[in-house]
Amino acid sequence: MKRFEYEDACIKCSLCVTACPVYRVDQQFPGPKALGPDWYRHYQAGEAKPMEHVSDCTFCQLCESACPVDVPIAHLIAVHKELASQSPRLAVRDYLLTHPQWLAMVPSLVKLPKQLGVPLGISSSTQWPAPSPLQRSRRHRTHQRQGSATRRIGIFVDCFTRGFDSETLLAASAVLEELGYTAVPLPSASHCCGAAAYASGLLGEAERTARSTHRAVRRMTSGLEAVVTLNATCDDTLRVEWPRYFGLTIPVPILPFVDFVLDRANPGFFERIHGLPGQELIYTHATCRSKVARGEGSLFALMERVSERPPQILEISCCGAAGSYAFKTEHTKVARALGHRAKEVMGEPGIILTDSGTCAIHLQELTGCQTIHPARWLHGQLKRQEVLR
Amino acid sequence: MSSKTAIVVGRGPAGMLSTSYLLQRGYQVTVLAESDGSLGMWPGDFSFGRTTDAFQAFPIELSSAEWSQAFGELVALYRSFGVTLVLPQAQDIPHTVTAIGNMRPTFATPNWQYASSEPESLVFVGIDGLADSIVGAQAATYRRRSGCEAYEVSLSRPPGWDSSWGTIRFAAYLDGDAGASWLAATLREALRGVPSGIPVVLPQVIGLEHTEKLLTQLSEVGKRSVSEFPLLSPSIGGVRVRDRWERLLRQQGVRFVSGRVREVQPVPRALLTDGRSFEADCLLLASGGVLGGGMQVTVDGAIVDELVNREVGRMDHLDALDAHGHREIDCLGGGRVLAVGRAMGGWNPNRDHNGGAMLLATVRTALGMCEEVDR
Structure with a gap:
């Protein structure tokens, strides 16, 4: 199967660079155009030398989504990453981190002292999640x-x-x-x-x-x-x-x-939740990949219909968590620089809603505000409503 | 919900302008776009053509009162998302300077960008390590074209510079405290010996968020006007406009849907390649595309994919679109599906330098038609 279409269509407009969150905060990062289409042309010509910093890409795919001519930029960068050499120590870590299904089987492993992960290149400052309380x-x-x-x-x-x-x-x-x-x-x-x-x-x-x-x-x-x-x-x-x-x-x-x-609920559902008094200020955060996959505004639209107070948009690009990205020592600085923007743009404290667990723990740590999945907020309101009734 | 709904296809300048004006008219707007628009490739100024002559041939002609109202509305809109657009005082067409020293016509210009009705002596500032900053050639061309004096000064590479520094990197650096002090100090040093009072033009990389503050400080300290000239893509001026404008629209409740429109039906309904479908009271096709490479509606009503020059459909085969007349211009009939911006054929802003006029005229006409159909 041919892996890509339009991999050589780059018109060098650099819109991908304007969309890249890492390029704006990391002065060494070459950016998506250099790491993706530019590099791939060399690669296809047989000059496949991986570039430094290629693994600093968060794979948020905002570059690819910005591209007017359908170059699969992020996926070309993934090929680039595959060829980048990694020390055996970090290779072990990456192998473990890229199998989160194993960690999900033994979530209590995260309770081990963080220092144990340091030799492997696991960040000691990034907040780990807590295992689910249920059996x-x-x-x-x-x-x-x-x-x-x-x-x-x-x-x-x-x-x-x-x-x-x-x-x-x-x-x-x-x-x-x-x-x-x-x-x-x-x-x-x-x-x-x-x-x-x-x-x-x-x-x-x-x-x-x-x-x-x-x-x-x-x-x-x-x-x-x-x-x-x-x-x-x-x-x-x-x-x-x-x-x-x-x-x-x-x-x-x-x-x-x-x-x-948003699509299936009837107006009665929204009205029931909307009528509840005394709600806190809600910030909505559309994750990078949700913007890429579906667009932005649906979470905000949902909250506009159910929140008594008008919701606000957390005006940041990528929060820096990016799955396992923030857990890697060499990425801690960039991940935190990106996440700190959230604190700067929040006028007053509130609750942040986002549909990614890793973004949630990252944002919660850096803003000090509770950050949860919208389902939990909706469910909480439904339960409150039952109590009040 | 009782409010009227609209779909805008495309998030370039025509799509954004349509969205803002639809919101002002009480529509709930969903933007469908499969990639970023061309705002990041365009400095953000609205051109009008080479002359304000009423006989200038535009595919849509407005009276001078209508033009003046249209530009007035545009200035107010830009103000609402935090960009000051400056309109020319006199009847003549102002010019800006390009990276290679040409004088390019402009009209409504963000206040960070150089614009002047008369040629004048200028100080051109180059930055070492910034691609497209070719101050020697730029000043030479300007001297020849304007007949005025052109001084040239160069700033050395900022600390920490490496070859990965593009315009966005420079702008992000200058937004920070370290970058701002570096610029103030090196510019002061570089301007030593240049006659006072002569306006300074810098490459358009003076920050993304703090541009206005930075330029005001530099002007006050140097006691001369300091502004920017636009560079090639990505254009920082356009990125500033794009980021601030999109932020406002998001906060106004606009949904930006990522996806490619496969088909537009006269309902109006837009079908996406991933199976989603969107319906609304009216649909504006603003998908002219980067470099004109998107969908365009030709004068005979054919919808053409400009990038591969392939006909993808015909507006008049979508029945009901022609029911209201208006085929005298290629605005897809007076129906509920209308083309705006570059998607509307007949304009050639690359040749005529009238892209701003094209945007205002097509969006204005399309909105007029939407309202007419609603009545």
Whole structure:
């Protein structure tokens, strides 16, 4: 299969450079045009010398999304990363970090002292998530009702949600039930969509991981109306990258949770939540990959309909978390420089909503404000409403 | 919801202008775009052509009162997202200077960019290590074209510079305290010996966020006007306009949807290649594309992909679009699907330097048609 289309179409307009968050804060970063299309031309001419700093790319894909002539810039950079040499020590770390499905099986590993990770090149200053409070064996069955006659919606349980954020899964399931659907968490065992490996340039590993997850997801999709995702990066990976780069398709539509709620909920649902008094100020953060995959404004639109106080947009580009990026020692500085912008643009404290677990812990640490998935906020409001009634 | 809805296809200057004006008229707007628009490739000034002569041939002709109202609205809009646009005082067309020293016509110009109605002596500042900063050739050309004196000074590379520094990197650096002090100090040193009072033009990299503050400080300290001349793509002036404008639109509740439009139906409905579909009361096609490489509607109503010169459809085959007449201009009939900006054929701003007039005239006409259809 030909991997790319339009890989040589670059017209050197440099719009990708204007969209790159890292280029603005890291004075050594050569930028997407140099690392992607420019480098790829040399590579194809047989002069394949990897450039320094190529691994400093966060793989947010904003460059690719800006490109007017469809150059797969970020994916060319991933090929570039694959060829960049990494010390054996960092290679071990990257191999571990690009298999978050393993960590999701033993989330309590994050309770080990951070200093243990330092020799491997794992940042000691980046905040780690806390393992989910619920028992692993129980948490995915809570809302599964077999043989139910209602409309069934799959929820893709990504590594982060599985290992560290089962509250979001429960909340999303509860909200979907409120809307008249039965939520089916899938796959049943811990799997990764492959995004972490792709972002680090481990393309073969990304494809193997995706294929295994695809098998596990596919067999559970019969009878489902759609599969809802809780994380923007997994969403983009499943819906766009799987078919484009690995030829893997899912027979039902894949939709982000927020878009699904915005589209399917009736006005009564919004009004019930909207009427609740005394809500805190809400900031919405559209993650890079959600902008790339679907665009921005749907989370804000949802919050405009349900929040008593007008929501505000967290006016930052990439927060710097970028999956496992912020956990790597050599990226800590850039990740924090990007995330600090959030604190600067917030006029008053509030609660930040975003559909990525790693962005959430990063933003929460750097702003000091609670940062959660929109499903949890909605669920919280529904529960409050029940109490008040 | 009772408010009217609109879809704008494309997020370049025509798309953004349409979006803002639709919001002002009470529409709820969704922008569909598959890539960034051309704002980052354009310095952000609105040109009018080479003359204000009423007989200048535009595909859409407005009266001088209408032009003056259109530019007045534009200035107010720019002010709302924090950019000051300066209109010429007199009847003549002002010019700006280019990176190679030519005098290019402009009209409504952001206050950071050099514009003047009369040729005058200038101090050209080059920055070593900045591509497209070729001060020697620039000053020589300007001398020849303007007949005025052109002084040239060069600033050395900033500390920490390496070959990866493009315009965005320079601008981000100058936005910070270290960069701002470096610029103030080296410029003061470089201007020593240059006769006082002569205006200074710098390459357009003086910050992204603090530009106005930086230029004001430099002007006050040096006791002479300091402004920028535009560079080639990516154009920092356009990036400033784009970033501030998009921020305002987001806060006004505009949804920016990423995706490629596969088909436009007369409902109006836009179908995306990923299967999503959007309906609204009116649809504005602002997908002229970077360098004119997007969709264009030709005078006979054909929709052409300009990049590969392939006909992708015909407006008059989408029935109901022609029901309201207006085929005298290629604005896709007076229906609810209208072309604006470069998507509307018949204009050639590269040749005529009238891109600003094109944007204002096409967007204004399209909005007029939307309102007419609604009545």
